[in-house]
Amino acid sequence: MTTECEEQSNAEKKRCLIIYNPVSGKGIDDEVIGAYHRVLQQNGYQADFVATRYSNHAVEVVANAKEYDVVFSIGGDGTLNEVVRGNFLRKKRLTICPLPSGTCNDVASMYGYSSKDPVKNLHLALDGEVHSVDIGTINDSPFAYVVGMGTFMNIPYETKSVEKRKQGYLAYLKGGIAELINKMRRYKAEVTLDGVRLDGSYSLIMISNANHIAGIDHFYRDVQLDDGQMEVLLCKSRTRGELLQNFVAFFLGQPSDKIISLKAHEVSIRLLERPEKNWCIDGEELKNKSSEYVISVKEKMSFLTPKIKTKSLFMESRNGV
Numbered sequence: 001m002t003t004e005c006e007e008q009s010n011a012e013k014k015r016c017l018i019i020y021n022p023v024s025g026k027g028i029d030d031e032v033i034g035a036y037h038r039v040l041q042q043n044g045y046q047a048d049f050v051a052t053r054y055s056n057h058a059v060e061v062v063a064n065a066k067e068y069d070v071v072f073s074i075g076g077d078g079t080l081n082e083v084v085r086g087n088f089l090r091k092k093r094l095t096i097c098p099l100p101s102g103t104c105n106d107v108a109s110m111y112g113y114s115s116k117d118p119v120k121n122l123h124l125a126l127d128g129e130v131h132s133v134d135i136g137t138i139n140d141s142p143f144a145y146v147v148g149m150g151t152f153m154n155i156p157y158e159t160k161s162v163e164k165r166k167q168g169y170l171a172y173l174k175g176g177i178a179e180l181i182n183k184m185r186r187y188k189a190e191v192t193l194d195g196v197r198l199d200g201s202y203s204l205i206m207i208s209n210a211n212h213i214a215g216i217d218h219f220y221r222d223v224q225l226d227d228g229q230m231e232v233l234l235c236k237s238r239t240r241g242e243l244l245q246n247f248v249a250f251f252l253g254q255p256s257d258k259i260i261s262l263k264a265h266e267v268s269i270r271l272l273e274r275p276e277k278n279w280c281i282d283g284e285e286l287k288n289k290s291s292e293y294v295i296s297v298k299e300k301m302s303f304l305t306p307k308i309k310t311k312s313l314f315m316e317s318r319n320g321v
Helices: 004-012 030-042 057-063 077-088 106-111 118-126 161-167 169-181 240-251
Strands: 014-020 045-051 070-075 096-100 129-138 141-143 146-150 187-193 200-202 204-208 230-235 259-264 266-271 292-305
Touching (some): 030 045, 077 106, 077 141
Parallel strands (some): 014 070, 070 096
Antiparallel strands (some): 187 266
């Protein structure tokens, strides 16, 4: 029988949902899950753990979950994408916290987590702050941080899971080298950014709300995750050598007529040529095949993040809000 004191203690506890992908990265074992459970219990959380078993399982779990103070997404960027999509389907949104455990953890790395120490990551989160983060959509399907098509964008979803578990990030690098061997293609497209038309032929189109992309930190020099805008990159490089040269100049902050980098609230893209590969959305394949795409910032979602990079990533922190 539960005593009145025990009922009051349970009512005062915070409740969290932990969704983890047991095969992400090099896998999540019972020892790590046990450590998470102990830390959460010590910090006054009643925790429910759910291991994903199939594609889009996390979408279903979050969409139909009861009320929680926070939902921890433990896995890679693909797992986080499912959690975000599930949250997008709810009337009352939950606060999300991504913890890294995948092969490439761009979002978690951007916030200052390290995949090397899962317990330290959890402590950083529990001592963190909740921020309102812009959520982009592509043809009304939400994404956590990036969508794109063209050169390199197919590597994350084409790299086999077994290679990711064995080789980690090196598997992506090998895919990138293989991609450079192939002949580059450019695609004619009508691109409109907040009403401004930029037609051309592009080997890479990428729209994001992040400064950590493809394992590269500070991909952009000045990104705020709550400014209502996305970073848009349009690459016109014709050859592999030109592509590498253009990106070196881009990362050094040197101007180039081959790489257009702008901010926009809404981007409309009409492809005049059918791409060989599908679009990439948060490291996964976007199965929605179309010649027209609308990418925009429609809503915000609450994220629990460490304090370590708060001032650099959020306008509200810079303004002292």
